[in-house]
Amino acid sequence: MPIAMITGATSGFGRAAARRFAAAGWSLILTGRRSERLEALKQELGDSVEVLTLTLDVRDAEAVARAVETLPDELGQVTCLVNNAGLALAPQPAQEVDLADWHTMIDTNITGLVNVTHALLPRLIATGAGASIINIGSVAGSWPYPGGHVYGATKAFVEQFGYNLRCDLKGTGVRVTDIAPGMAETEFTLVRTKGDQAASDALYRGTTPLQAEDIAEQIFHVATLPDHININRLEVMPTRQTWSPFTIDRD
Ligand SMILES: NC(=O)C1=CN([C@@H]2O[C@H](COP(=O)(O)OP(=O)(O)OC[C@H]3O[C@@H](n4cnc5c(N)ncnc54)[C@H](OP(=O)(O)O)[C@@H]3O)[C@@H](O)[C@H]2O)C=CC1
Numbered sequence: 001m002p003i004a005m006i007t008g009a010t011s012g013f014g015r016a017a018a019r020r021f022a023a024a025g026w027s028l029i030l031t032g033r034r035s036e037r038l039e040a041l042k043q044e045l046g047d048s049v050e051v052l053t054l055t056l057d058v059r060d061a062e063a064v065a066r067a068v069e070t071l072p073d074e075l076g077q078v079t080c081l082v083n084n085a086g087l088a089l090a091p092q093p094a095q096e097v098d099l100a101d102w103h104t105m106i107d108t109n110i111t112g113l114v115n116v117t118h119a120l121l122p123r124l125i126a127t128g129a130g131a132s133i134i135n136i137g138s139v140a141g142s143w144p145y146p147g148g149h150v151y152g153a154t155k156a157f158v159e160q161f162g163y164n165l166r167c168d169l170k171g172t173g174v175r176v177t178d179i180a181p182g183m184a185e186t187e188f189t190l191v192r193t194k195g196d197q198a199a200s201d202a203l204y205r206g207t208t209p210l211q212a213e214d215i216a217e218q219i220f221h222v223a224t225l226p227d228h229i230n231i232n233r234l235e236v237m238p239t240r241q242t243w244s245p246f247t248i249d250r251d
């Protein structure tokens with residue numbers, strides 16, 4: 001059976017992707033910081049597919065490397081890495097943000113993603129044809145908006161890192177895709193607002209955001225394409241989300 005390693009499997013896209021891959025019989029390596037949620041997911045899926053849970057903070061390069069080095073033999077030949085763990089913080093304007101929040105986004109969305117990728121690359125290359133790295137970027141990596149500051153910049157990194165990886169992985173069979181979702185109803189906004197449930201509810205009220213399952217379906221689709229197809233970037237927005245015109249500062 002193919003094997004998927006999914007970071008940030010305790011919530012949102014990651015958890016939905018775990019369920020989608022499990023439904024197709026894939027073996028799973030699921031990571032996140034919240035052990036009890038990982039355990040619950042293992043209870044849910046573990047009867048039908050092999051599930052290994054790893055309580056892991058992606059920012060900890062040593063812990064990530066150790067966890068990947070010590071994968072059990074039967075789960076060592078990873079087919080698909082889903083680099084999903086990530087977060088936004090500080091929706092306020094840049095000039096009002098705590099520096100620590102910028103660092104947390106950089107450490108998680110950039111450093112964490114490269115930590116996991118670096119650790120998994122030898123295993124993915126050993127798998128060869130059919131292997132893939134699916135990075136979860138964002139529309140915020142391409143389209144600026146107020147309060148996007150460092151979050152959007154981290155997702156621009158994710159996109160360009162993926163393209164550059166593709167250059168170096170030529171000939172290995174390993175594919176790299178940046179999936180860039182727009183507004184999706186997960187715990188994302190609760191995290192971004194540091195627990196403001198009312199703000200999160202208000203953002204998603206009266207419209208039709210993407211659901212975690214919508215993105216999980218895209219992740220699974222990309223992971224199961226024929227070996228010779230590489231989707232470089234897949235931007236997915238709700239039908240009811242579009243762009244605004246430029247704004248002008250006037251006297
Ligand atoms: N929802 C949206 O509108 C969009 C989200 N995205 C991106 O999608 C990805 C998933 O977000 P989404 O599902 O929406 O949000 P959720 O908050 O629901 O899920 C985020 C996941 O990331 C994990 N995570 C966060 N920090 C760390 C860390 N330091 N180490 C390990 N795991 C971590 C969390 O696990 P735990 O807390 O247990 O560690 C959780 O499982 C993120 O990269 C986000 O930027 C992109 C576009 C749109």
Ligand SMILES: O=CCS(=O)(=O)O
Nearest residue numbers: 138139140181182183
């Ligand atoms: O990445 C998340 C989507 S948005 O909040 O930037 O639109």
